[in-house]
Amino acid sequence: xxxxxxxxxxxxxxxxxxxxxxxxxxxxxxxxxxxxxxxxxxxxxxxxxxxxxxxxxxxxxxxxxxxxxxxxxxxxxxxxxxxxxxxxxxxxxxxxxxxxxxxxxxxxxxxxxxxxxxxxxxxxxxxxxxxxxxxxxxxxxxxxxxxxxxxxxxxxxxxxxxxxxxxxxxxxxxxxxxxxxxxxxxxxxxxxxxxxxxxxxxxxxxxxxxxxxxxxxxxxxxxxxxxxxxxxxxxxxxxxxxxxxxxxxxxxxxxxxxxxxxxxxxxxxxxxxxxxxxxxxxxxxxxxxx
Amino acid sequence: xxxxxxxxxxxxxxxxxxxxxxxxxxxxxxxxxxxxxxxxxxxxxxxxxxxxxxxxxxxxxxxxxxxxxxxxxxxxxxxxxxxxxxxxxxxxxxxxxxxxxxxxxxxxxxxxxxxxxxxxxxxxxxxxxxxxxxxxxxxxxxxxxxxxxxxxxxxxxxxxxxxxxxxxxxxxxxxxxxxxxxxxxxxxxxxxxxxxxxxxxxxxxxxxxxxxxxxxxxxxxxxxxxxxxxxxxxxxxxxxxxxxxxxxxxxxxxxxxxxxxxxxxxxxxxxxxxxxxxxxxxxxxxxxxxxxxxxxxxxxxxxxxxxxxxxxxxxxxxxxxxxxxxxx
Numbered sequence: 207x208x209x210x211x212x213x214x215x216x217x218x219x220x221x222x223x224x225x226x227x228x229x230x231x232x233x234x235x236x237x238x239x240x241x242x243x244x245x246x247x248x249x250x251x252x253x254x255x256x257x258x259x260x261x262x263x264x265x266x267x268x269x270x271x272x273x274x275x276x277x278x279x280x281x282x283x284x285x286x287x288x289x290x291x292x293x294x295x296x297x298x299x300x301x302x303x304x305x306x307x308x309x310x311x312x313x314x315x316x317x318x319x320x321x322x323x324x325x326x327x328x329x330x331x332x333x334x335x336x337x338x339x340x341x342x343x344x345x346x347x348x349x350x351x352x353x354x355x356x357x358x359x360x361x362x363x364x365x366x367x368x369x370x371x372x373x374x375x376x377x378x379x380x381x382x383x384x385x386x387x388x389x390x391x392x393x394x395x396x397x398x399x400x401x402x403x404x405x406x407x408x409x410x411x412x413x414x415x416x417x418x419x420x421x422x423x424x425x426x427x428x429x430x431x432x433x434x435x436x437x438x439x440x441x442x443x444x445x446x447x448x449x450x451x452x453x454x455x456x457x458x459x460x461x462x463x464x465x466x467x468x469x470x471x472x473x474x475x476x477x478x479x480x481x482x483x484x485x486x487x488x489x490x491x492x493x494x495x496x
Numbered sequence: 497x498x499x500x501x502x503x504x505x506x507x508x509x510x511x512x513x514x515x516x517x518x519x520x521x522x523x524x525x526x527x528x529x530x531x532x533x534x535x536x537x538x539x540x541x542x543x544x545x546x547x548x549x550x551x552x553x554x555x556x557x558x559x560x561x562x563x564x565x566x567x568x569x570x571x572x573x574x575x576x577x578x579x580x581x582x583x584x585x586x587x588x589x590x591x592x593x594x595x596x597x598x599x600x601x602x603x604x605x606x607x608x609x610x611x612x613x614x615x616x617x618x619x620x621x622x623x624x625x626x627x628x629x630x631x632x633x634x635x636x637x638x639x640x641x642x643x644x645x646x647x648x649x650x651x652x653x654x655x656x657x658x659x660x661x662x663x664x665x666x667x668x669x670x671x672x673x674x675x676x677x678x679x680x681x682x683x684x685x686x687x688x689x690x691x692x693x694x695x696x697x698x699x700x701x702x703x704x705x706x707x708x709x710x711x712x713x714x715x716x717x718x719x720x721x722x723x724x725x726x727x728x729x730x731x732x733x734x735x736x737x738x739x740x741x742x743x744x745x746x747x748x749x750x751x752x753x754x755x756x757x758x759x760x761x762x763x764x765x766x767x768x769x770x771x772x773x774x775x776x777x778x779x780x781x782x783x784x785x786x787x788x789x790x791x792x793x794x795x796x797x798x799x800x801x802x803x804x805x806x807x808x809x810x811x812x813x814x815x816x817x818x819x820x821x822x823x824x
Contacts, residue, residue, distance in 0.1 A: 279518045288520050298517055324673065330606035331591075332598035350594045351587020353527045354605045357672040357813060360823070362523040371587025458517035458816065460823035466671045467602045469681035473670040477663040477685035484547070484693060487724060492555035492717050 241321075241340025243378070243445030244392065245408040246314050248457070249419060249427065250399040253297055253312035258286060260394035261295040264379065268292055271368070281308060289315055291367035294376040295391045300456055313448065313457050314400060316391070317342070317363045317376035318431065320465075321442035325375075327467040328358035333373075340405065340445055341378030349373055360441070360463035378445075405445050415449050426452045430459060439464030516816040522823075523673045525813030528806055531585040536665050536802045537695070538574045538581070539612070540688065543661030544696025545571035546619060548721070550655025552714060554648060559712035564651070565626055566707070567700045571658065572623035574699070575616060582612075604668035611664060615657035622650045662692035669809065675743045675822045676812035677805075683736040687801075690729040695798040697722035698768075702791035705784050719787065723772050726794060730765045733801065743818055746811035747804045756804040764797010 226234050261267065270292050278285050282299030289296045300311040323342045326334045333348035334355060344355070344364065351371040355364045364375040379389035387393070392402035401408060412429045419427035430436040431447030436454065439462060454461045516522070526532075549567035552560035583592040596613070600606040625647065666688030670681035677684060701718050708715065733756075737744045747756045771790040775783055812818050 279520070290524075300517065327600075327602035328605065328671070330598070330600060330603045330609055331594040332600070333594070348594055348597075349588070350591035352585075352595070352605060353587065354603070354668075354672075356524045357526040357674050357677075357809075360523065360673040362521060362673075365524055366527055366587050373587070453515075455515045455820050456517075458520060458522055460522055460819060463673070463823050464678075466673050466678060469670040469678055470602070470604060470667055473667040473681035473685040474664075476682035477667060477689050480686035480689045481659045481663060484689075484725075488551040488555060488721070491720060491724075492551055492557075492560070492714070 239338055239340070241405045241445055242383070242403060243319055243340065243405045243408060243447070244316060244389070245401040245403075245412050245447050245449065246316065247399045247401070247412075247415060247449040248311060248313040249415075249424070249449060249451045250397045251297070251312040251314055252397055252399075253283065253299060253310065254396060255283075255297050256394040256396055257295045257314050257391035257400055258293070258297055260390040261376075262293075264382070264390035265294065265377070267294065268369075282310065289317070289363050289365070289375070291365040291369075291374040294374075298457060300452070311451060311456075313450070314391070314395075315457070315459075316446050317378075318361055318436070319376075319378055319445035321437065321445065322440060322465055324358040324360055324441075324466045325355035325364050327465070328354045330354060337378070337380055337383075339378060339380070339383050341380060341383075343377045343380050344373055344375060346372055346374070358466050360439075360460060360466065405443075405447075408447060412447050412449055419449070419451070424451055426450075428454075430454055435461060436463070438462040440468050441465050515820055519816060521814045522816045522819040523813050525674065525810045526672070527587075528585065528810075531581045533799075533802050533806050535578055535581040535585070536688070536806065537799050539578045539665065540662050540692030540798070540802075541695040541699055542571050542574035542578065542619065543615065543658040543663075544692040544694075545574060545700055546615070546622070546654040546658030547662065547693065548696050548700055548718070549622075550651040550658070551721075552718070553651040554655075556714045556717070559714040562708065562712065563700065563704055563714045563718060565630070566703050567696075568622050568626045568654075570696070570699050570703060571654070572619050575619050578612065579616070604664055604671050608661075608664045608668060611657060611660045615654070615661045618650065618654045618657055622654050625650060659689075662696070663689040669805070672809075673819070674809045674813045675815075675818040676740065676746060676809045679743050679822060680736055680739045683732060683739060684805075687729065687732040687736055688805075690725055690732055691798045691801045694722065694725040694729050695795055697725055698791040698794035698798070702788050702795070705787045705791070711784075719772065722791070722794065723769065726765050726769055726797075729798075729801070730761065733760070742821065743812065745818070746815070747808035752804050752808050752811065755800050756808075759800030760797050760804060763793055764800055765794075768794045768797070 224235055228234055270286060279287055280301050284299045286293045286296050296315045298313045298315055301308045319341045326342055330352060331348055331350055333345045335343055337343050349372040351366060353366050355373050356366060364373045366373050382389055388402045392400045416427045416429050428450050430450050431444035433443045437443035450457060545567050549564045549571060552564035552567055583589050586592055595609040599610060666685035669677040670684045672678055697718060701722055704715055746752055768790040771786050775786055778786055
């Protein structure tokens with residue numbers, strides 16, 4: 207069969223063969239792009255919130271709610287409080303007791319763009335997709351606001367909007383990526399706390415950074431987003447990673463989250479067994495009396 | 497959770513907690529409330545009633561047929577509100593049909609949509625067939641053997657898809673990050689199935705007690721199924737809560753705890769079981785009203801279970817320590 211696996215020949219959608227070029231010498235087969243993502247470093251963040259503002263401006267996101275009064279967490283400048291339908295970058299101000307009162311540790315939180323994403327698994331409409339850049343995007347024109355992605359996310363990222371009923375979250379600035387631009391938050395970050403690039407590259411950078419921090423005596427430094435920490439339990443790692451200077455739960459991040467869909471098999475199997483039990487009981491009890 | 501409901505910490509003097517961030521939830525809870533609770537209730541009842549209709553038609557012999565007829569109608573009537581409740585719960589109800597543009601095995605909601613659609617078709621056809629049969633419309637044209645075979649075929653299909661509709665909702669809740677729902681997935685699915693079966697048996701039994709002139713042998717069997725299912729449901733509920741440990745807090749303590757203890761277990765399980773146990777000692781004329789009361793209490797109890805589980809899940813999602821305990 208000319209050395210080409212028959213599976214490829216049989217594929218009715220295949221119009222080209224590996225390595226085949228068009229008359230201009232351009233390869234016809236599309237190569238998968240390397241996944242891109244973020245490395246957000248809490249040890250460099252100064253809490254300026256340029257990322258929040260840039261995100262809101264580019265994505266035209268309004269203030270969180272017109273109806274609630276203006277509030278902040280603790281003694282901080284954190285007025286957005288949590289990721290949500292209209293806040294896709296959220297700078298947390300982690301306050302810790304220190305000699306002079308309170309010390310701040312900032313972290314710009316964002317959608318983790320999981321390698322295996324709970325929201326994507328759960329979406330019953332196909333609105334949530336994996337883009338060619340490796341990010342996870344909710345297509346607003348498809349989403350019908352069922353809300354299942356909201357509790358299916360182990361990190362509490364997507365949220366239903368009161369204004370339009372749909373679910374919303376960070377798109378990894380899909381429109382900017384299509385135009386060859388870096389995501390708005392990374393472009394706006396003045397300190398380099400938010401780095402944008404190929405995930406594999408960023409993972410190496412993150413590990414190196416953690417090693418450097420530890421060498422400097424910051425023994426709490428760790429990388430959040432590999433399959434040990436943050437991207438655990440079937441999630442397979444995160445495309446948006448974090449360098450943390452403390453345990454993940456201090457930043458409201460779960461240390462070892464689990465992919466929710468892994469519960470389907472045990473739950474469905476047990477339910478099936480229960481159904482079989484009911485059939486068995488019925489077969490005995492309804493039959494006894496003729 | 498809408499932004500308005502989101503727990504907020506204002507400028508307070510409380511000390512920063514080492515674990516978590518000002519008690520802001522780690523995960524986002526679902527927006528599901530009454531509409532979804534109502535769907536879980538009626539959907540479970542519809543699916544389970546179809547299962548019981550199949551039991552009665554295929555195994556119940558002669559005295560099973562009148563009850564199977566009631567079960568078929570109960571199943572269809574309980575099904576009618578389901579799509580309405582589900583569509584109204586959507587953030588964008590006009591786009592409900594977007595559910596039907598894909599099939600995704602990793603999403604219990606997607607699989608459930610197709611399962612419910614299949615079940616709906618079968619249930620409607622079965623009810624229509626039953627109606628024709630009742631009005632003797634096809635009796636003349638169609639030989640009895642063919643009618644029985646078609647009826648048996650529909651019962652089987654209805655029973656299988658009914659089991660699915662009665663059981664998948666527990667799996668749907670288990671496949672989330674909500675601690676209360678996801679910690680013990682192998683118990684939540686069977687709990688939902690058995691509470692559905694309990695409600696189906698109770699609904700059919702109540703209708704039969706009111707409408708049937710004479711108590712048939714199959715009705716007695718149906719009552720024992722109701723009792724057995726209530727006992728199973730109660731055991732699964734207790735096992736589930738015990739296995740959850742501290743994660744069960746929302747449905748053990750506070751208002752929801754009271755609903756679970758007094759509503760679900762007390763009024764919905766213990767009381768009907770007591771009535772069932774005392775029924776043989778009651779005078780003949782009181783047995784039937786007692787059975788209706790018992791079935792009504794059982795139905796209320798099943799609703800309390802669904803209410804406590806769904807609302808408890810929302811509280812569980814809002815509790816950061818519950819999430820941290822699971823994801824340590």
